[in-house]
Amino acid sequence: MQPLSSDDPHAIGPHRLLARLGAGGMGKVYLARTPHGHLCALKVVKEDLAHDHQFRARFAREVHTAQRVHGPFTPAVVDADPQAPAPWMATEYxxxxxxxxxxxxxxxxxxxxxxxxxxxxxxxxxxxxxxxxxxxxxxxxxxxxxxxxxxxxxxxxxxxxxxxxxxxxxxxxxxxxxxxxxxxxxxxxxxxxxxxxxxxxxxxxxxxxxxxxxxxxxxxxxxxxxxxxxxxxxxxxxxxxxxxxxxxxxxxxxxxxxxxxxxxxxxxxxxxEHGWLPSQVNQQINVKAGQTRRAEAAEHTTAPMTAGSGPRTAFAAPGGPGGEQGTRPWWRSRTMVVAAAATAALILLGGGALALNALPLGSDGSPEDAAGGDETGDGPESDGSHSEAGEGGGEAAGERSELDDSALQGFLYSLGFSEDGEELHVFGSNTLSSWNWREGVPLDHYTPTPTGAVMTPDGFVAGTALNHIAVWEGGSDNRIAVIGNDDGEERGQFDMPALNSDSTLVATIGSDDGTVDGEPNIHVWDVQTRELQSEFAVEGRLTELFYTPDDSALVGVVTEPGYSPHIAAVVWDPETGEELQRFDGAEYYAVSLSPDGTSLAMVTDRTEAHIADIGTGEVRDLESAGLTYNELTEVEFSADGSLVYGATSEFSDVPGLVWDAESGGLVPTDGLTLNVPVGVHPDGEHIATAVSEGGAYTIRILDSDFNIVAEVN
Missing domain, CATH: 1.10.510.10 (Transferase(Phosphotransferase) domain 1)
Incomplete structure (x- = not known):
């Protein structure tokens, strides 16, 4: 799965394109959003075929017939236009x-x-x-x-x-x-x-x-x-x-x-109980589902693009996967891997033929190794199927892995810097890595790439896998804890790890009964003892999670249950689960924590920015930039908290925005381009941003005058 490139359209027919899934002999395949909010795989034919009138006629006949095919093992054709300038068809994704x-x-x-x-x-x-x-x-x-x-x-x-x-x-x-x-x-x-x-x-x-x-x-x-x-x-x-x-x-x-x-x-x-697929393939499916949600988030559908990171300071980018809309319950969208195992059924039809309504499915819940088994990131484009996964595999602790050329392909979710500012931390669909940003040289790579991750400025890393959380200190060769389903009690799937200020506690999203069918809960674990410290329910789908600097609160972004578009930024007491503040009333929220932990910079409806006081709940509007389309997707405080940076999607023509945090006024900028994700350097003089071309990212480091001073690619 790759981001859309500059030569890809933004929509085909009534369907909005989110990402490129592959390419083959017939043409390109895209992940798309239907007008009804469902995901589909949209295949558009190549130009030489589009000019072949006989092909168009055959294609129209075959598509018309294919639309009559409905079964549990044949994704339905949901739409097609054989007469379009470039004929296309869309199927269930x-x-x-x-x-x-x-x-x-x-x-x-x-x-x-x-x-x-x-x-x-x-x-x-x-x-x-x-x-x-x-x-x-x-x-x-x-x-x-x-x-x-x-x-x-x-x-x-x-x-x-x-x-x-x-x-x-x-x-x-x-x-x-x-x-x-x-x-x-x-x-x-x-x-x-x-x-x-x-x-x-x-x-x-x-x-x-x-x-x-x-x-x-x-x-x-x-x-x-x-x-x-x-x-x-x-x-x-x-x-x-x-x-x-x-x-x-x-x-x-x-x-x-x-x-x-x-x-x-x-x-x-x-x-x-154990499912029909090998456990490594179940993990591939889990990874692919996470990439799908992040692709949705990147195109401003149900959640911010950035995903899976944790503590939000001036150095970290926001985190949390977007949710999947459509026919699946929101909690099951986290992992299809073990959904509905109890209802798998084989039904004998008349005449002795066997019709399968559902096959035995599920996962044994055991990682291949303590680091998370064989989860993989994105690989090369496939020959036109709905999705593709690259090759990968786990590594034992104590071995640092080499970073391959595909690390900055796929999607990037967050950028951050180390405490001394010398290392750039990168989390994406195909990488969790550290770089010498001045030289553009990779320093460390965590493999397999977790489904969710956070890298703190002081060198701690937490990553989630199918059913556990791993924590490292100082590098991928020093894993200090594996937390989760090792106490004899299943806790279900984990995602969105958030580490507290000294990395002694890690909070994640889980479930109340240890299954993907359970209700969503936030779990807080002791890293040293690997014991569950607290657990409380979340009313809706969680898409971001991080601690305040003093560890007194957890902040998250939550959508309302069901398929409601309404989203809220919520502040909880991490020990009791008490809801301390709620900021809602919009269909989109992206938030960033001020360096002192007292305020949240917020984006609402992808057009407006605000600053909210966590203690009082008071909200101040930042000067409107006059945006009329869903283009503002991320905000970040500067290292000293005096400025708020506004970043847009790479698909937007809107330049980067800067506000004075105290007055709320826009600060004039010249030639500033800020695309998500954004990372703020602790010296207050540098910003990291990313640009994508052809599915590969280049990370740019800008100085205080917004000049490019270094690149990582």
Whole structure:
């Protein structure tokens, strides 16, 4: 997932674009927001196809048919415009890795997972074929993974594209490694060709290799026509026997999707308690869901762009992931990974065919290692699927990791400086790292990248993973605590860590009953003893959390329960949970704490800025900049508290803003550009900001005259 670049549109049809998900043979894929507030994956075709009238006609027919496909393992086509200057279609968004990405990052799947994978794909093919479609290009990169089962995408579209490329030869085959013999010859192509491709995808999941081995496209096609698939990677038993029949060269000798379902109906499946996916893949899904929310926040939908950081001082940027709107309950949007495990069900239909309303799902809740397992950040663009994840893996404590070239790709959530001002701290979708900003040299990198993180000026770091919080002191080679589900009592998912002034306490968002179905609670943990010190409920979705400098209060930004757009900045007593102050009445809040901890700088409705007194609740308006659109997204106090900086989205043409904190008046600036996120140097003479081009960030350090004095990229 990458930010929109300068050559990407801001909207396609009625749908607002939030990020770029990938690119493939057909065109680009975007994460988009529908007019009804739902997320979708929007695929827009390439220019050369857009000028092909025959393609447009085929594309219109295929999309029209695809809109009739509705099933638990086929994301629905929600909108399309084949007649647009650049034809496009939008489908339900699934925030998970493709099968290709998951296997490459984590290795082959165990046999129980293979059974569920086969069952879900067979049900998807049954749904597609019943609607009168064939997939024609089923392959690991067209299979998304979610806790409810595999999700088959791009069904029917291959036919529209192939007609433009292969009509000269009369061939209609898809990806060589997964195509069927009859697709190669172009004769007698029936829905059973998809069954052949399905079996190939299962073998890939079992071995990490193409079903007929590695080779050039020509040699692969020869193997498909005359060779044998590499079935040895699947344990002997009913599943291997079934797959062998699916690979029959003669399509009449293969079972159809209904027959596959019937044969699989008698095989045991993983329990709902542990889920159908390997734990590392569940963590990939969790990371992808977090990246999705942050992409929403970056485009000013339901929350600020910045996410996942904690203590807010003059040196730190705001934190907290945005929430997902739409049909999912807000609390479940934190992680799809273990949602609805208790209601997973298999329902037998008439005639013995098996229809899956939901597959066994969930997570065992145990990290691969104390640092959080194999969570990964963003990787290279995929071949057009809904989302993609890069390869990654955990490292043992005591080993500092090298920072790769992708660290400043994806999204950046917060920037901050060390106490002496020599180090720049960076948290983003693909990095939690420290840099020598004067030289542009990386100093330390925390891997795998946490879902939420805070780096304090005095060298403490807290990061959240699937079900625990890790705390480091002085660098990634000195982890001092792992907190959470190690006391025999599950606490659910964690996010948005906030460290107090001496880093002896860490506060996070959790749940009241240890499950993602529970109500949201703030947990306060003792870092040394790893014991829960206090716990209190939050009425709504939390998107920011940090301590005041004297540790007397926790400050957060909360949306109201349900799908309400109303948001409030709330101040709590961290010991009792008593609500000390509430500032509400707007549909957007972003807040920053003054250096002395007495005031909050606030953005409301992305157009106005204010200063609020935490003790009295009094709110002063800062001079209006005359903004009429949702462009003001972050405010930060200067190191001495005398100024308030206002930052805009990188997609905005509005220059950076500066207010006098005492008078509230705008301070004249010339040529200042401040894009989120922003970090304020403790010397009061430097500011860090970020600009993105082509999905990669450059962090700029500006002096007091707003000249660029250093860059990190």
């Amino acid at each position: 699934v925030p998970g890795p493709t099968l290709k990405e998951a296997v490459r990052a984590n290795g082959p799947f165990p046999e129980p997972s293979l059974r569920v994978l086969t069952l879900g794909m067979a049900q998807a093919l049954h749904t597609i074929h019943t609607a009168g479609l064939m997939h024609r290009d089923l392959k690991p990169s067209n299979i998304l993974l979610s806790p409810r089962g595999p999700q088959v995408i791009d069904f029917g579209i291959a036919r529209a594209v192939e007609g433009t490329v292969l009509t000269r030869t009369g061939q209609t085959f898809g990806t060589p490694a997964y195509t069927s013999p009859e697709q190669i010859t172009g004769q007698n192509v029936t829905p059973r060709a998809d069954v052949f491709s399905m079996a190939g995808a299962v073998l890939f999941a079992a071995s990490g290799k193409p079903p007929f081995g590695e080779g050039t496209p020509i040699s692969t096609l020869t193997k498909v026509m005359k060779g044998d698939p590499l079935l040895e990677s699947v344990p002997e038993g009913p599943l291997r026997d079934l797959l062998a029949r699916c690979f029959a060269k003669d399509p009449d000798q293969r079972p159809d999707a209904d027959a596959v379902l019937q044969e699989l109906s008698g095989l045991p499946l993983p329990s709902a």
